[in-house]
Amino acid sequence: MLPLNLPQIFFNSIITGSIFMLAAIGLSLSYSLSRFPNFTHAEYITLGGYVGYLLSEQLGMPLYVAFIASFLGSSLLSLASYNVVFKPLQDRGSPLIYLMVASIGLGLVVRHTIQQIWGGSPLTIRAIWPRWILGHLTITGLYIYIITAAIVTAIALHLLLTRTTIGKCIRASADNVELALSSGMNVSSISRFVWLIGGGLAGLSGFFMVAIANAIPLLGWRLLIPAFAVTILGGIGSFYGVLIAAYIIGVAENFSVVGLAALGLPTDLKMLISFVIIVVVLLVKPEGISASIRGGVRV
């Protein structure tokens, strides 16, 4: 057996968890507000990655510009897809499965446009990150960026959801759309806001994935199954559920990688963890862990 480098595994779990969290917030909130699983969400992740690549690598801009651009690019795509495609379809009364098929179709449009522009082969950002070694733990500058982004997002969203009117409206509509509508809330403008923010955060997670590994057209699609696992484990529409579930799945995935490597098995199989979590949660407790946190109060 390999000697376990526990600090490093936990640290890597935090990195994975942070990326899952950023990727899943929009998916979870838009699922409950617009009431269908949006598969185009994968392409918000991919687009963010490629926009970040364009600015930092092809145009030689500083990294913080690339961060902001990846957020903006994906949030605009997300808002546009809601305004131009999904909202009109919902107004025409399309059933859930049709909306889902439309979201896969729109995803294909976006993904193949990206593939047309940047090609299908992997692209990497050639950045040299500062590196610190603390005992058994290796930390790079990129990891600091990711953790900072996750902490800032979590705190900002917490304050938004608890202290502002729009935040309270988001929580109310995520919990019960009919009730929110009958209380006179403008659910479509709340939805627009959620799609805008959620898409942007997904784009950010895509840029981080590109910085860690590389940019491929299937980038977002690879992250989508873990993101669905986070959404379902956390309870659809629950921000705090996403927060907790993302790190649970981050830890589970990193330990499974270590376990698989120790057994000599292909580490690709780590994806099984997300699948098993989706199936088990849906069978045992479809409302996820959100029902158990905050004393039974959802969201």
Place this chain on the structure above:
Amino acid sequence: MSDPSIFVMHIAFRIGVYGIAALSLNIEYGYTGLSNFGKAAFLMMGAYTAAIAVENGLHPVIAIVLSIVVAGFIGLSASLFALKFREDYLAITMLAFAEISRLILRNFDDSVRALTKLITGVEGYTNIFGGVHGKVVRSFVSIPGDYRLYNIVQLTLVYGLLASSYVFVRLLSDSPYGRVLRAIREDELASQTLGKKTWVYKMQIIGLGSALAGLAGALNAQFEGYISPESFQPHLTFAIWMMVILGGVGNNLGVLLGATLVESIEAIALFVKSFFGYLPFDPVNIQWIFVGASIIAIIAFKPRGLLEERPIKTPAVEVARIGYTKG
């Protein structure tokens, strides 16, 4: 591409194969309302079963039967979830199931090798599924020399099976059994209150649909001559959904029309790609952008498809109608 007729026959073959796949989704989603987004997995299972059977010297007929049975059995097992899940949960789970099956198939041999070494200490050798490298599949038909005759025999095989599948699905959907399926689609609770064990029907339908998908996968694999896990991406599932929604949900002729149209788009992209040299764009990208955009347009403007579902016409229905008007 020396002989254009070979190109045409290739497309005709694919239309036949995906016609069977589209019929299988039509009985699942079109009649019963089961949102199976894992179709690619069942085609894959059929394809690999047939490949392994032929490789081990079994007769093609046995290979076809085996791939139907294996895909159907796995479908039956997967349907245990279908009974409990809401439609969107089922869709997500089946989509993830297809991706996971592809992942397992790709890593199966390596995993078996690693586990053998771990348990027995001996470096084993397994090559059942061929991993990422895929598998060469021997054709069901062997006519050396005469390529045209070979293609004609292949087409006869696939269209014969398509015709039998069509007749089967048509009889099924017009029967009292088919009317129960539609009742489940419209209102499951109401069908339960009428004493129908809806879970039995749903299980049978997922099993049946998967079996038909397995048949399509097997036929395609032996014609293409090569399969790998990458041939069964979610694109494939989406294309089959496109055929059903475009052609007409719940209309068997409609989904065959849908299969013809979607495969024709594929054929055009393939034609442009192979007949023109350098192009400033990749026809495959344009193909999927077009397919993705048109499904959105269909859902927005013609959600019931080109050929809409029709009321069932059987002698019994006719008698009941006449009896009603007379009475």
